[in-house]
Amino acid sequence: MTRTHDVAIIGAGFAGLGMAIALRRAGIDDFVMLERAASVGGTWRDNTYPGVACDVPAHLYGFASHPNPDWSGLYAQGSEIRAYLESVALNEGLGERLHLRTAMLQANWDAEAELWRITTQSSEITARALVLACGRLTEPSIPELDGLDSFAGPIFHSSRWDHSADLAGLRVAVVGTGASAIQLVPELARTAAHVTLFQRSPAWIVPRGAVPYSDDQRARFASRPAELARLRAELYAEGEARFASRSGDAEAAAAAQATATAHLAAQVPDPALREALTPGYDFGCKRVLLSDEFYPAVASDAVALEASALTSIRGNILVSASGESYEADALVLATGFATTSQPYAELVTGEEGETLDEHWSMGMTSFGSTVVAGFPNMFVLDGPNAALGHSSSVLMIEEQAAYAVRGLVRSRSGVLRVDPDAERAYSEEISEAAASTPWMVGGCRNWYVDERSGRLTLLWPGTVDAFRARLARADGSEFVDVNTRADVRTEKGPS
Numbered sequence: 001m002t003r004t005h006d007v008a009i010i011g012a013g014f015a016g017l018g019m020a021i022a023l024r025r026a027g028i029d030d031f032v033m034l035e036r037a038a039s040v041g042g043t044w045r046d047n048t049y050p051g052v053a054c055d056v057p058a059h060l061y062g063f064a065s066h067p068n069p070d071w072s073g074l075y076a077q078g079s080e081i082r083a084y085l086e087s088v089a090l091n092e093g094l095g096e097r098l099h100l101r102t103a104m105l106q107a108n109w110d111a112e113a114e115l116w117r118i119t120t121q122s123s124e125i126t127a128r129a130l131v132l133a134c135g136r137l138t139e140p141s142i143p144e145l146d147g148l149d150s151f152a153g154p155i156f157h158s159s160r161w162d163h164s165a166d167l168a169g170l171r172v173a174v175v176g177t178g179a180s181a182i183q184l185v186p187e188l189a190r191t192a193a194h195v196t197l198f199q200r201s202p203a204w205i206v207p208r209g210a211v212p213y214s215d216d217q218r219a220r221f222a223s224r225p226a227e228l229a230r231l232r233a234e235l236y237a238e239g240e241a242r243f244a245s246r247s248g249d250a251e252a253a254a255a256a257q258a259t260a261t262a263h264l265a266a267q268v269p270d271p272a273l274r275e276a277l278t279p280g281y282d283f284g285c286k287r288v289l290l291s292d293e294f295y296p297a298v299a300s301d302a303v304a305l306e307a308s309a310l311t312s313i314r315g316n317i318l319v320s321a322s323g324e325s326y327e328a329d330a331l332v333l334a335t336g337f338a339t340t341s342q343p344y345a346e347l348v349t350g351e352e353g354e355t356l357d358e359h360w361s362m363g364m365t366s367f368g369s370t371v372v373a374g375f376p377n378m379f380v381l382d383g384p385n386a387a388l389g390h391s392s393s394v395l396m397i398e399e400q401a402a403y404a405v406r407g408l409v410r411s412r413s414g415v416l417r418v419d420p421d422a423e424r425a426y427s428e429e430i431s432e433a434a435a436s437t438p439w440m441v442g443g444c445r446n447w448y449v450d451e452r453s454g455r456l457t458l459l460w461p462g463t464v465d466a467f468r469a470r471l472a473r474a475d476g477s478e479f480v481d482v483n484t485r486a487d488v489r490t491e492k493g494p495s
Contacts, residue, residue, distance in 0.1 A: 006030035007408065008118055008127035010104045010344070013042015015133035015381035015397050017088050021065055022401035024092060028408065032125060033094065034118070036103035040089045042135050044081040049161040049180060050187035052078035055208070055290045059228065060235040060392045063088065067228050069221035073212035075290075108349045109376060114415050116377070129377040129408055132344060136382055136458065139338040143175065147313035151331055158184060158334040167330050169193050173318055175310050176334035177203055179289055184334065186293040189302040196318070196326045197303055198310040201286075201444065202277045204260045208290040236464070239391030243463045246284040246390045248437045257283040267295035276307040285442025287389060339458055340364070340450040342383065350374040351417075360384075363450035364457040367426045367478045368471055370400045373418040377411060379404040385430050387448070387458045389439075395464045403471045410476055422478040427455070434461040 009016050012035035023031050054061050058071035066088050106119040116130040140157035154165035158180040172192040177199045188195050221228045244252035268274045297303050308321035318326045345357035352374055364384035366372050381400045407416050434440050434456040439448050448459040460467055
């Protein structure tokens with residue numbers, strides 16, 4: 001059985017719901033959402049490790065059309081964000097449009113019919129437009145470790161937390177010191193017999209200051225929408241100002257680094273441990289982290305820091321790059337995600353028989369961080385060059401969804417095909433803007449840069465205001481006319 005819709009959205013996290021909201025506001029109601037899991041929520045459904053929370057202020061980490069006066073504090077816990085997304089789906093009345101437990105197995109552009117054919121485990125769906133809202137932090141990155149299979153105790157990735165494994169009283173090893181690890185290590189330190197933390201490279205960490213909102217404040221936010229809007233505007237301005245320190249402005253970066261260094265000195269009295277926890281790369285090169293609990297945990301007797309990578313495993317013996325050995329009863333891999341090579345890309349085939357994975361074989365490319373040459377009427381949200389290191393990614397998603405809706409309205413009588421020259425020019429624009437930033441020359445290895453091409457492919461190298469202005473300048477000239485498709489193919493050479 002084949003069902004036909006105007007738009008098919010793949011994924012029901014922030015990006016998918018953001019696209020659904022934009023479609024509804026534009027009066028486009030013939031859409032379907034396919035979600036492989038049993039509920040909405042994306043990364044906030046999948047990540048349930050102890051201490052999981054957001055490091056973007058809660059009132060900025062939500063849709064403008066769905067303000068939430070009930071956030072518990074400046075920063076929201078993961079369970080709160082999941083509940084928020086579930087409420088958005090309910091309030092938007094998605095109903096029969098939302099198909100849970102329905103994974104996209106394949107999506108192929110049908111050139112003759114000029115539509116997308118999407119295969120799921122139970123049916124085929126056709127749609128004029130395809131929106132990939134699959135997220136970029138979905139598939140765990142599992143390190144290749146000699147002897148990993150020999151470890152006899154519980155072993156799992158932080159994003160696939162095994163709640164049936166009781167770690168209380170066990171010797172737990174954690175691999176990684178990124179955003180997830182600095183949240184879960186303090187929690188484990190409270191209950192485990194001991195925690196060994198393997199650190200390949202330290203992070204710059206600044207104070208979190210997680211202030212809870214009082215009942216009176218939440219009541220005031222609920223009764224005075226204008227006050228809540230003002231708070232969101234203030235948080236937005238603070239985020240935009242933060243871009244300077246993350247992107248290499250010398251004065252701003254020095255001030256922020258001084259804050260991080262003072263934070264470390266105040267919480268870690270041992271000079272040798274402080275040195276091990278001090279990054280040797282420029283501020284902003286890697287994601288800057290927020291925590292008031294990580295350093296005290298690492299400085300306590302409950303945690304041992306191994307300042308080198310885990311290299312091999314022999315039963316319950318873990319061996320580090322420094323040659324030190326540690327015994328562990330359980331192993332937690334806080335090792336991040338497949339980011340530069342998106343897993344969904346191999347499932348999508350464009351009009352010339354090329355998969356999106358093949359098109360991105362030297363790193364993700366796009367125009368406007370949203371549309372891709374060779375893939376007509378397709379939009380990618382939260383994909384190439386759409387991540388932020390200074391503010392809320394939800395703001396980017398809202399801008400991308402608005403741009404996609406403008407394109408859908410423009411293409412009602414035709415097909416949107418991205419001019420390959422426009423895609424190349426946009427990619428060059430990104431590279432030029434990023435060339436002198438810490439992400440490229442800061443002396444670290446980060447997940448923003450594609451290891452195959454050396455290009456910045458995940459991060460937007462500017463402010464949210466700049467992204468909004470860039471998409472506003474897109475006047476449709478980034479698309480070739482439907483009748484010029486043959487000429488475009490000829491310029492590329494024979495297929």
